[in-house]
Amino acid sequence: NAGVTQTPKFQVLKTGQSMTLQCAQDMNHEYMSWYRQDPGMGLRLIHYSVGAGITDQGEVPNGYNVSRSTTEDFPLRLLSAAPSQTSVYFCASSYYRGAGTQYFGPGTRLTVL
Amino acid sequence: SQKIEQNSEALNIQEGKTATLTCNYTNYSPAYLQWYRQDPGRGPVFLLLIRENEKEKRKERLKVTFDTTLKQSLFHITASQPADSATYLCALETNTGNQFYFGTGTSLTVIP
Numbered sequence: 001n002a003g004v005t006q007t008p009k010f011q012v013l014k015t016g017q018s019m020t021l022q023c024a025q026d027m028n029h030e031y032m033s034w035y036r037q038d039p040g041m042g043l044r045l046i047h048y049s050v051g052a053g054i055t056d057q058g059e060v061p062n063g064y065n066v067s068r069s070t071t072e073d074f075p076l077r078l079l080s081a082a083p084s085q086t087s088v089y090f091c092a093s094s095y096y097r098g099a100g101t102q103y104f105g106p107g108t109r110l111t112v113l
Numbered sequence: 114s115q116k117i118e119q120n121s122e123a124l125n126i127q128e129g130k131t132a133t134l135t136c137n138y139t140n141y142s143p144a145y146l147q148w149y150r151q152d153p154g155r156g157p158v159f160l161l162l163i164r165e166n167e168k169e170k171r172k173e174r175l176k177v178t179f180d181t182t183l184k185q186s187l188f189h190i191t192a193s194q195p196a197d198s199a200t201y202l203c204a205l206e207t208n209t210g211n212q213f214y215f216g217t218g219t220s221l222t223v224i225p
Contacts, residue, residue, distance in 0.1 A: 004156075031211070042117075043157070043202070043215035050211055058212055090156050102147075102204075102213070104156030 001026050006091050006105035013081040013112045021076040021108050023091030029103070031094045032074040033058070034066065036087040037107075043090065049074055050096070081112045115140040117216040119203060125222045126193055134188040134219045136203035141214065143205040146179055146186050151200045151218065160201075161188075193223045 007022045025032065033048035045058030049068040063085060065077040074093075078085060091105040117138045126132050136146070144165055149157035163170045163179045163186065170177045176189040190197050200218040207214070 033213070035215075040217060042217040043204075045212055045214070048211060056211070059214075092156075101159040101162075102149075102157075104158070107154075107156050 003027065004091055004093055004103050004105035006089075006108050008108060009106065011108060011110050013078075013110065015082060015112060017081050019078050019081065021078075021089055021091075021110075023074045023076065023105060024072050025074075025091075025093040025103070026072065027093065027095075027103065028071060029093035030071070030096045032068065033092050033102075034064070034074070034076045035090045035092065036060065036085075037090060038087050046076065046089075078110075083112045086110060086112045115214070117141070117203065117205060117214055119201075119216040120219040123220040123222065125224060128193060128195060128223055128225050130193055132190040132193050132197070132221055132223070134201050134203075134221065136186040136188070136216055138184050138205060141184075141205050142208050143181075144208045145206040146177075147204045147206070147213075148175075148177055148186075148188050149202040149204065151202055157202055190221075195223045195225050198222045 004025045030051045034046040035043040037043050044060045046064050047066040049055045052068050052071050055066050068074050089108045092102045094102045119136050147162045148160045151157040161177045163177045174191045178187045200220045202218045204213050204215045
């Protein structure tokens with residue numbers, strides 16, 4: 001199993017550009033989520049999904065969209081990038097809520113100029 | 114407001130000693146509390162989970178305690194090794210939703 005994969009690993013955007021961060025898992029997990037990690041702030045939940053076709057907002061959803069058309073994939077879209085979205089983004093998955101282990105991807109380091 | 118606080122200072126200990134990390138929370142009703150390890154440039158890796166009705170959980174050299182009255186979890190690494198040097202994160206999952214809330218982490222350095 002590849003686990004949770006994320007692409008790209010690094011990305012530089014200009015203010016106002018849009019892009020999609022890709023996340024895929026091959027463990028047949030129902031629950032998937034996106035976090036951002038900023039110095040001194042810890043991991044903060046952006047959006048999550050409890051299954052294909054079901055998504056919901058987390059703590060910091062503004063400026064981001066998600067969709068979950070398949071169990072495997074959970075892309076995160078930045079609609080119009082802003083410097084405040086400079087961060088490291090992690091995707092995670094688990095079998096279901098309360099199942100314990102969240103498996104994290106390697107992260108995407110995004111810089112918005 | 115809701116807060117999850119971990120040791121604010123980095124923790125340095127001698128090899129072989131027991132490292133104790135704290136996680137305090139306010140205004141949450143956690144169903145589960147988890148501990149993760151994160152190495153520089155990598156995603157967090159799950160270590161242990163403890164449920165609200167459990168007092169203690171062990172896994173090899175790791176031990177987690179959970180006191181819902183004190184609103185605190187302690188994470189212990191016994192017989193610490195330099196390879197244990199990393200940042201350790203605690204995370205809560207609440208009864209009321211599908212969301213996880215993370216602390217800011219504690220950086221642990223084990224000195225040979």
